[in-house]
Amino acid sequence: MLIRAEIPVDAPGIDALLRRAFQRDAEADLVQRLREDGLLTLGIVATDPEGGVIGYAAFSPVWIEGEDCQWVGLAPLAVEDEFRHQGIARQLVYEALDMLNEFGYRGVVVQGDPAYYAALGFVPAAHGHLHCQQFAAAAPLHIFTLAEDAMADANGRVEYAEPFNQLLN
Incomplete structure (x- = not known):
């Protein structure tokens, strides 16, 4: 198995994986x-x-109180059924966190299962005084800081990019 940044030739495989994984x-x-x-x-x-x-x-990208604070949102995350429970999702997230840190991003938000994301080092977003009302029925919001001072300007409402609004309809 190889973990790497996607390239254009991966797009059809990514598309097929996401359609299967989320049905x-x-x-x-x-x-x-x-x-x-x-x-x-x-x-x-x-x-x-x-x-x-x-x-x-x-x-x-995500915006915090309408400002670009160099934070990103993780979504979606998927692994083929036959390869689940082998740590692939964990490896994807950790490799991405390393890359994002190298690129100078300050933090990551994700909505999902608290136990799963806690095991990856994410903490409840409420610890950082962040919240997201964009997805009312969604799972709780979690954060992973990449910079020591990531929370200095990160306080308030988190907004995902507009295409996420289509996901809700």
């Missing part, structure tokens, strides 16, 4: 729209020995 089109359409709108900060893939996409994580 709907919304997440695949979201990633395509983020790409088209220039809002895909980082896409990272796990590939099998033949180059097939077996895991994927997308990161896109």
Whole structure:
């Protein structure tokens, strides 16, 4: 298995993975729209020995109280069913966090299962006085800081890029 930043040739495999993993089109359409709108900060893939996409994580900009504070949101995250529970998602997230840190990003937000994301080092966003009302029924918001002073200007409402609003409809 190889974990790396996505390249254009990966797009069909990413699209197919997301449609299978979520059993709907919304997440695949979201990633395509983020790409088209220039809002895909980082896409990272796990590939099998033949180059097939077996895991994927997308990161896109988020705004805090309407300001670009150099934070990104993680969504979606998917792994092929037959490869789940092997630590691939964890490896995708950790590799991406390293890359984002090198790129100078200050923090990451994600909505999801508290136990899962706590095991990856994320903490509840309420610890940083952050909240997201964009997805009323969504799972709790969690944060991972990449810079020591990441919370200095990160306080208040988190907003994901506009294509995420399509995901809700």
